[in-house]
Amino acid sequence: MTSQQAQIAKAGIRDERVSLAHGGGGKAMQALIADVFVPAFDPPGMEDQARLPAPTVLSEGGELAFTTDSFVVTPLEFPGGDIGSLAICGTVNDLAVGGARPLWLSASFIIEEGFEVARLRRIVATMAEEARKAGVRIVTGDTKVVERGSADGLYITTSGIGVIEKGRALSSKRIEPGDIAIASGVLGDHGATILAARGDLALSAPIESDCQSLAALMEAVLHAAPGVKAARDATRGGLASALNEMAEAAGVTIKIDEDRLPVRAEVNGMCEILGLDPLYLANEGTLVLFVPESEADAALEAMRATEAGRGAVVIGQAVARGPIPVVMNTSFGGQRVVDILVGDQLPRIC
Amino acid sequence: MTSQQAQIAKAGIRDERVSLAHGGGGKAMQALIADVFVPAFDPPGMEDQARLPAPTVLSEGGELAFTTDSFVVTPLEFPGGDIGSLAICGTVNDLAVGGARPLWLSASFIIEEGFEVARLRRIVATMAEEARKAGVRIVTGDTKVVERGSADGLYITTSGIGVIEKGRALSSKRIEPGDIAIASGVLGDHGATILAARGDLALSAPIESDCQSLAALMEAVLHAAPGVKAARDATRGGLASALNEMAEAAGVTIKIDEDRLPVRAEVNGMCEILGLDPLYLANEGTLVLFVPESEADAALEAMRATEAGRGAVVIGQAVARGPIPVVMNTSFGGQRVVDILVGDQLPRIC
Numbered sequence: 001m002t003s004q005q006a007q008i009a010k011a012g013i014r015d016e017r018v019s020l021a022h023g024g025g026g027k028a029m030q031a032l033i034a035d036v037f038v039p040a041f042d043p044p045g046m047e048d049q050a051r052l053p054a055p056t057v058l059s060e061g062g063e064l065a066f067t068t069d070s071f072v073v074t075p076l077e078f079p080g081g082d083i084g085s086l087a088i089c090g091t092v093n094d095l096a097v098g099g100a101r102p103l104w105l106s107a108s109f110i111i112e113e114g115f116e117v118a119r120l121r122r123i124v125a126t127m128a129e130e131a132r133k134a135g136v137r138i139v140t141g142d143t144k145v146v147e148r149g150s151a152d153g154l155y156i157t158t159s160g161i162g163v164i165e166k167g168r169a170l171s172s173k174r175i176e177p178g179d180i181a182i183a184s185g186v187l188g189d190h191g192a193t194i195l196a197a198r199g200d201l202a203l204s205a206p207i208e209s210d211c212q213s214l215a216a217l218m219e220a221v222l223h224a225a226p227g228v229k230a231a232r233d234a235t236r237g238g239l240a241s242a243l244n245e246m247a248e249a250a251g252v253t254i255k256i257d258e259d260r261l262p263v264r265a266e267v268n269g270m271c272e273i274l275g276l277d278p279l280y281l282a283n284e285g286t287l288v289l290f291v292p293e294s295e296a297d298a299a300l301e302a303m304r305a306t307e308a309g310r311g312a313v314v315i316g317q318a319v320a321r322g323p324i325p326v327v328m329n330t331s332f333g334g335q336r337v338v339d340i341l342v343g344d345q346l347p348r349i350c
Numbered sequence: 351m352t353s354q355q356a357q358i359a360k361a362g363i364r365d366e367r368v369s370l371a372h373g374g375g376g377k378a379m380q381a382l383i384a385d386v387f388v389p390a391f392d393p394p395g396m397e398d399q400a401r402l403p404a405p406t407v408l409s410e411g412g413e414l415a416f417t418t419d420s421f422v423v424t425p426l427e428f429p430g431g432d433i434g435s436l437a438i439c440g441t442v443n444d445l446a447v448g449g450a451r452p453l454w455l456s457a458s459f460i461i462e463e464g465f466e467v468a469r470l471r472r473i474v475a476t477m478a479e480e481a482r483k484a485g486v487r488i489v490t491g492d493t494k495v496v497e498r499g500s501a502d503g504l505y506i507t508t509s510g511i512g513v514i515e516k517g518r519a520l521s522s523k524r525i526e527p528g529d530i531a532i533a534s535g536v537l538g539d540h541g542a543t544i545l546a547a548r549g550d551l552a553l554s555a556p557i558e559s560d561c562q563s564l565a566a567l568m569e570a571v572l573h574a575a576p577g578v579k580a581a582r583d584a585t586r587g588g589l590a591s592a593l594n595e596m597a598e599a600a601g602v603t604i605k606i607d608e609d610r611l612p613v614r615a616e617v618n619g620m621c622e623i624l625g626l627d628p629l630y631l632a633n634e635g636t637l638v639l640f641v642p643e644s645e646a647d648a649a650l651e652a653m654r655a656t657e658a659g660r661g662a663v664v665i666g667q668a669v670a671r672g673p674i675p676v677v678m679n680t681s682f683g684g685q686r687v688v689d690i691l692v693g694d695q696l697p698r699i700c
Contacts, residue, residue, distance in 0.1 A: 021693045021694040023697065024691060024693065024694030024696075025585065025587030025588075025691060026587050026591055026691025026692055026695075027690055027693075028693065028694070030690075048417055048444040048447070049416060049448040049450065050415070050416045050417070051413045051414070051448070052413060052415070053413060054404070054411075054412060054413065058404035059404070059408065059409040063401045063402060063403060063404065064401070064404060065400070066399060066400045066402060066456060066489060066490055066511060067456070068490055068491060068507070068509055069458065070507060071494075072494045072496050094399050097398070098397060098398070098399040098401070100399065106416060106417070108419065108509075110420050110460070110505055139416060140418055141418060142420050144421075144698075145697070146422050146502060146697075147697065149499070150422075150501065151500065151505075152496060152500040152501070155460055155501075155505070157418070157458045157509075159418055159507075161414070161416060161511065162399075171397070172397075236373075236375025236376075236379075237375030238375075241375055282375075340377055340380075341374060341375060342376055342377050344370045344371040344373070344376070345374065346374075347370040347373065347374065347495070347496075348496060348497075
């Protein structure tokens with residue numbers, strides 16, 4: 001910080017609510033940045049761009065990974081997380097499931113005029129904490145303020161840079177018949193939590209979002225089972241959509257067993273009441289991966305040794321391409337087509 | 351594209367307006383992406399992350415540059431550009447003024463339910479065209495849809511990655527007394543254009559936004575005048591805020607001459623009527639840079655040879671730090687303090 005910025009930070013943001021001036025590019029914006037964002041994120045510089053040293057793996061033939069996501073979840077805060085933890089975990093996980101080691105994040109805020117500064121501070125603190133846990137740094141950002149009624153409180157867009165070691169080439173295209181499908185944990189907790197948190201269903205359930213970083217899990221499983229073919233975090237569209245996209249890319253059929261799917265009784269119950277299907281509920285810290293049968297035990301063991309993968313279980317297997325991309329053996333002994341999500345099960349889930 | 355995606359693209363998005371389903375993670379979203387975004391941006395893959403080869407300069411001791419900006423401009427389309435061209439140029443310019451060669455961009459869209467697909471196509475086409483002109487690729491993205499009333503049409507967040515050659519260390523801290531300040535072109539056109547385009551002032555003026563990429567200009571001037579100390583694009587807060595931040599970082603005073611400031615008569619006229627100051631109006635394709643006096647002529651010549659720098663002129667000089675960071679010699683022979691923007695001259699300018 002320059003001495004002027006330090007002065008502004010010391011004076012602090014005296015307003016209780018964000019105003020249009022906080023997005024104007026002048027003194028008020030500097031105060032918001034110096035008081036709310038800089039202490040939490042401790043960015044390497046205050047220029048409009050972050051300058052980052054080239055990681056060693058790049059000179060050894062590694063690749064850069066780059067991803068982005070906007071977060072518009074409602075409500076902004078919910079059991080197990082908030083829009084800030086989602087924004088960090090979502091982007092970290094997009095990098096991690098591709099085999100990248102997440103390193104740096106950007107965070108851009110679109111704030112509705114009148115938003116409480118205390119609430120913004122709380123969300124920014126969550127982001128800083130999640131970034132620390134995931135081992136990434138938030139190195140650059142932006143703040144825009146829009147008039148009352150022009151946004152629903154707060155939207156956050158994060159982008160992430162990671163590095164992929166030479167030779168690591170996770171891709172759904174590599175999945176072959178025989179490969180085992182493993183889910184890293186219970187399904188649908190995030191979607192069910194958001195639904196309950198909206199409160200307009202008079203439902204309450206003792207569940208929390210699964211929002212968490214999958215970076216450590218991916219590092220562990222790729223170390224123990226380097227033959228892992230592909231991984232996907234099962235976010236919007238749920239496990240069903242992730243499996244369909246993977247089956248389609250690989251040209252295989254994926255068979256899963258309903259009895260093996262890890263779904264909490266509370267989530268199943270809520271889905272039955274509401275006519276929803278846990279296969280389509282969003283997850284924000286659960287992935288599905290495919291691994292050759294010979295490495296499936298090693299992968300499972302490595303996943304279960306991590307916090308995010310304690311509940312890892314085999315859920316199915318890839319087989320030769322049949323007429324239907326994803327098929328489920330039901331608990332009643334039948335078979336069911338698992339289609340990609342049609343329409344929108346639940347808007348603004350992330 | 352997989353065969354399924356190709357099928358979906360062929361079927362196309364049949365709706366005239368964006369619906370919540372287009373953000374749901376299922377078939378409708380795939381159709382929107384396959385029909386609107388993929389043909390325009392031609393991303394290298396359809397995974398959630400882009401994988402990018404490490405540029406040679408990184409193994410030669412170069413650095414990565416990383417930046418992000420959200421765009422919330424209103425109106426979405428205006429003379430000289432639209433939110434899409436702003437989103438590309440803004441992020442390209444943040445990279446370029448730091449001495450980076452911009453390479454890859456991400457683009458994340460928050461779309462209000464009911465937004466016209468034809469309008470989205472138009473904006474996406476502008477983005478593709480601006481990216482082509484700036485020599486960058488849009489390699490990854492995201493789409494979220496929020497309910498009617500939860501966003502004002504469309505917000506776009508772009509992030510960018512560039513590379514900085516070893517030894518290039520542009521920084522406002524390096525500006526010293528004696529260094530010459532050069533503006534690359536006329537000031538205030540973007541701010542004045544947006545103001546006129548809002549239409550609620552019954553003003554019309556034959557002006558256009560200066561929205562343009564500064565990447566080629568920066569490459570040219572850094573080649574011709576490698577001693578350039580620092581550059582800033584004068585966006586939100588205008589030239590006044592950019593100069594104040596630079597003066598503060600460098601610990602110098604910057605003196606500018608009102609007579610030398612390139613401002614169109616139309617913009618000056620509009621400012622007089624409305625009580626605005628062109629020094630605070632936003633620019634989206636105009637920068638100010640500092641260069642040692644010995645290289646000032648070379649820098650000017652190189653800038654003027656580029657399309658974005660045809661109007662480049664010397665506007666002032668850094669001097670030893672006095673009591674005031676930025677001072678202007680006025681046309682009437684007096685002196686005026688040029689403070690950083692206080693409050694918000696014009697919300698949602700970019």
